[in-house]
Amino acid sequence: MILRLAIGSLLARVLTVGMTVLAIALSVALFLGVEKVRTGAKASFADTISGTDLIVGARSGSVQLLLYSVFRIGNATNNVTWESYQDIANRPEVDWIVPIALGDSHQQFRVMGTTAEFFTRYKYRQGRALTMQDGVVMADLYDTVVGADVAATLGYGVGDPIVVAHGLASFTKHKDQPFRVSGILNKTGTPVDRTVITSMEAIEAIHVDWKNGGQVPGKSTPIDEIRKMDLTPKAVTAALVGVESPLQTFALQRAINEYRQEPLLAVLPGVALQELWAIVSIAETALLGVSAMVVVTALIGMMATIFSSLNERRREMAIFRAMGARPTTILGLLVLEAVLTAAAGAVLGLGLLYVGLAIAQPFVDSAFGLWLPIEAPSLREFGVLVVVVLAGALVSLVPALRAYRLSLADGMMVRT
Numbered sequence: 001m002i003l004r005l006a007i008g009s010l011l012a013r014v015l016t017v018g019m020t021v022l023a024i025a026l027s028v029a030l031f032l033g034v035e036k037v038r039t040g041a042k043a044s045f046a047d048t049i050s051g052t053d054l055i056v057g058a059r060s061g062s063v064q065l066l067l068y069s070v071f072r073i074g075n076a077t078n079n080v081t082w083e084s085y086q087d088i089a090n091r092p093e094v095d096w097i098v099p100i101a102l103g104d105s106h107q108q109f110r111v112m113g114t115t116a117e118f119f120t121r122y123k124y125r126q127g128r129a130l131t132m133q134d135g136v137v138m139a140d141l142y143d144t145v146v147g148a149d150v151a152a153t154l155g156y157g158v159g160d161p162i163v164v165a166h167g168l169a170s171f172t173k174h175k176d177q178p179f180r181v182s183g184i185l186n187k188t189g190t191p192v193d194r195t196v197i198t199s200m201e202a203i204e205a206i207h208v209d210w211k212n213g214g215q216v217p218g219k220s221t222p223i224d225e226i227r228k229m230d231l232t233p234k235a236v237t238a239a240l241v242g243v244e245s246p247l248q249t250f251a252l253q254r255a256i257n258e259y260r261q262e263p264l265l266a267v268l269p270g271v272a273l274q275e276l277w278a279i280v281s282i283a284e285t286a287l288l289g290v291s292a293m294v295v296v297t298a299l300i301g302m303m304a305t306i307f308s309s310l311n312e313r314r315r316e317m318a319i320f321r322a323m324g325a326r327p328t329t330i331l332g333l334l335v336l337e338a339v340l341t342a343a344a345g346a347v348l349g350l351g352l353l354y355v356g357l358a359i360a361q362p363f364v365d366s367a368f369g370l371w372l373p374i375e376a377p378s379l380r381e382f383g384v385l386v387v388v389v390l391a392g393a394l395v396s397l398v399p400a401l402r403a404y405r406l407s408l409a410d411g412m413m414v415r416t
Helices: 001-012 014-045 062-069 083-087 148-154 198-207 222-226 246-257 268-309 314-322 327-368 379-406 408-412
Strands: 054-058 094-106 110-112 132-134 143-145 179-185 195-199 239-244 263-269
Touching: 001 014, 001 327, 014 268, 014 327, 014 379, 054 062, 054 132, 054 246, 054 268, 062 094, 062 239, 062 263, 062 268, 083 094, 083 239, 094 148, 110 148, 110 198, 110 239, 148 179, 195 198, 239 263, 246 263, 268 327, 327 379
Parallel strands: 110 195, 143 179
Antiparallel strands: 054 239, 054 263, 094 110, 094 239, 132 179, 143 195
16 A cells, blocks of 8 residues: 555656656666776786786886786886796796897887797787787787787888887987888787887897997997897896696796796786785775765755655645554655665666666777676675665655654644
């Protein structure tokens, strides 16, 4: 009986109630959308590198090593000598190892020297491999492969020339040894998109006439002579390592961290990513807090709507009382109306969220490399909906208690 009365009352005020439901729905969709983006960003963040068991570099901090080797942020405190790199590569636990050489740049994009094996060993988003949008992997000494963002920003195509600058913010360029774009990678949503990739030998080649961070005055070795030189690297910035068996990972990590020839550090990418995420989690918490306040604002708006309708419904309540309704029935009616309104808003908000995800998912993925999975609502999301409904019932108690205290005489009183 009371349910039918509550539904009838809501339908009689369909415009006002509809606006309240929409406000709650939008706030719930915003809150759950932020949660989806947060979890999607965290997953994409963690999926920046996968399939790599260890990252090796000069001894520093695990987060710093991760930042400069994977995210191209910051610089290494030191390099790893080629001899130490070879020692690690020759260990029986190592299945594969890919060197990385950083330090130069091109138009504010980082230049990374590596081997052709990088294109098969580097994986992202739970095992996806790098693929070519156009062209091929480096075949010549002065070939380079560019990421999707580099090509899009600078308008590069296969065959276009590239001149690498020395250092990250240097006006000194290696103009005497220009590169050629041999390939363009498909977008991955990882730092690879913003990287210019060359061979390790090419990094050595462009620094043949350089010493102590500067070019030797008056020295310019012809390219033909450089091609004939032994361009074996002298050092690497970091290395990505895959082990023969997962059981050997920690033993290899300990051996590298205790390496006596020079101070080295080996970190597990997943562990370092968790440490990095913990550092930036304060922004995530702040964003969730703002979204929660939007939901609270919508619920307070619903309470204000109920309050404003009380004066219009005083006679209605008085009639109910005159027909034998108890005060608790009046209170229950208003609370039930609020619960139905909040529930309708929560369900509509969930629907709006999934419609928005279906529309935005391909655009967000292509533009930002952020994958927003469309999955069945989780227990956490159902928990949010339940909390919204319960909060709706809670905020309705204030106007409901006021209606509860209205007397029959006050309700029937004619006001002038």
